[in-house]
Amino acid sequence: MRNLKPIFHAGVCIALLAACNSKPSNDKTAADTTKTVAAAPAGPGSPIKYDSSKRYIFLTWDDSPQPPGTVVSKRIFKEQGVKATFFAVGMHYDIDPVRKRILDSIRNEYPQFLLANHSYSHGFRDNYNKFYTMVDSAASDFAHAQQQMNIPLKIVRMPGRNNWAGKGEFRGPKSSEKVARRLDSLGYQVIGWDLEWQFVKGSAPKQGAAEMVRMINDKFESGYTNQPNTVVILAHDRMFGKAPYTDSLARFITLLKQDPRNVFETIDHYPSVMNK
Numbered sequence: 001m002r003n004l005k006p007i008f009h010a011g012v013c014i015a016l017l018a019a020c021n022s023k024p025s026n027d028k029t030a031a032d033t034t035k036t037v038a039a040a041p042a043g044p045g046s047p048i049k050y051d052s053s054k055r056y057i058f059l060t061w062d063d064s065p066q067p068p069g070t071v072v073s074k075r076i077f078k079e080q081g082v083k084a085t086f087f088a089v090g091m092h093y094d095i096d097p098v099r100k101r102i103l104d105s106i107r108n109e110y111p112q113f114l115l116a117n118h119s120y121s122h123g124f125r126d127n128y129n130k131f132y133t134m135v136d137s138a139a140s141d142f143a144h145a146q147q148q149m150n151i152p153l154k155i156v157r158m159p160g161r162n163n164w165a166g167k168g169e170f171r172g173p174k175s176s177e178k179v180a181r182r183l184d185s186l187g188y189q190v191i192g193w194d195l196e197w198q199f200v201k202g203s204a205p206k207q208g209a210a211e212m213v214r215m216i217n218d219k220f221e222s223g224y225t226n227q228p229n230t231v232v233i234l235a236h237d238r239m240f241g242k243a244p245y246t247d248s249l250a251r252f253i254t255l256l257k258q259d260p261r262n263v264f265e266t267i268d269h270y271p272s273v274m275n276k
């Protein structure tokens, strides 16, 4: 994350918001500058400027790649034109070439999608108590996933634990905090979640689309989130592979888009990540 530039980077300010420039928008020089800067491709971690009148929603999908859910989720996000982050598991990537191609496509579709790290072994195959007491092994597990899947930034979600870590600040369960602290010392950002779209019977979404949207609105209105004016949603790719649930995901995004305040961003643009 050390390559992240400060939030108010002048070039990006010009690229994203012509209003940053004090000259009138019909000024020919300003317009030309905007055009030139915007043409340069921006990679993962490139800064954005926040708009305080907006509400930032971070869709973060875990355990990728898990077809058909990953492929279906990607398709819905693309049709709807929203950004999302996929937290991937190395041992899922390793299964076959199809899964490798799916993850490669996520990595290559930034800025719409960001690929991030959800460990190699998913916490020793869900053996969380053991994983989080073996700090060296856990750190190696994340490092292996980072390298093997060619994850562009050092952004991690810990399997089975809602921990946050960055800039020397820690939130979440004490049982896994030693690993969060180690990851922080190694330059990773650990991202938890504000709200989960839960599942039952292994993969079926528990809540309906409208119910999820109500819960998101409640979160924004209560202000009870990890960072102000942001909500990080956790869901799992595998929840949306079957038709009724695919429809539910599409309806969920359609409903959210009806509120003009809602902006969808990838997790490299989460405030604590940006300010590191």
Ligand SMILES: [Zn+2]
Binding pocket: 062, 063, 118, 122, 159, 160
């Ligand atoms: Zn997971």
